[in-house]
Amino acid sequence: MGTTEEYLRKAFEEAFYSVRNNVGGPFGAVVVKDGRIIGKGGNRVSSTNDPTAHAEIVAIREACTTLNSFDLSGSSLYTTCEPCPMCLSAIYWANISSVFYCSTRFDAAAIGFKDNHIYEELAIQPHERKIPFISVSLDQANQLFREWTDKSDKISY
Numbered sequence: 001m002g003t004t005e006e007y008l009r010k011a012f013e014e015a016f017y018s019v020r021n022n023v024g025g026p027f028g029a030v031v032v033k034d035g036r037i038i039g040k041g042g043n044r045v046s047s048t049n050d051p052t053a054h055a056e057i058v059a060i061r062e063a064c065t066t067l068n069s070f071d072l073s074g075s076s077l078y079t080t081c082e083p084c085p086m087c088l089s090a091i092y093w094a095n096i097s098s099v100f101y102c103s104t105r106f107d108a109a110a111i112g113f114k115d116n117h118i119y120e121e122l123a124i125q126p127h128e129r130k131i132p133f134i135s136v137s138l139d140q141a142n143q144l145f146r147e148w149t150d151k152s153d154k155i156s157y
């Protein structure tokens with residue numbers, strides 16, 4: 001069983017690999033459960049042309065594959081930087097129990113990674129956001145949710 005510092009060192013290994021090999025930005029993460037690293041990842045945004053390929057997302061995806069489950073309850077995430085809003089959401093969706101990080105979002109902003117506008121947008125009503133969010137009413141929306149609600153063999157999450 002490792003220590004917080006050891007797991008964070010592994011996250012930094014992922015981050016330095018990303019930077020030194022032009023894989024992505026300066027971020028790394030590992031997911032640990034029962035003293036074992038079950039997922040790891042460095043930022044891969046630029047190498048994969050995937051804006052969702054943040055280190056935390058990469059590590060969460062690998063952890064879910066390792067456990068063959070979308071539920072990471074009882075696990076901890078160790079990351080080189082405070083997670084952005086997208087990664088924060090993924091952490092909650094995955095039911096990760098705790099997060100350990102080093103640099104803050106303000107440290108990241110100081111080197112050009114600015115997430116604060118997203119935090120601000122989350123507090124605004126959809127129709128008032130900078131990117132227009134237009135609600136469209138279709139009968140299929142109600143039908144779809146009714147069908148899900150009535151489904152007896154659904155896998156809830």
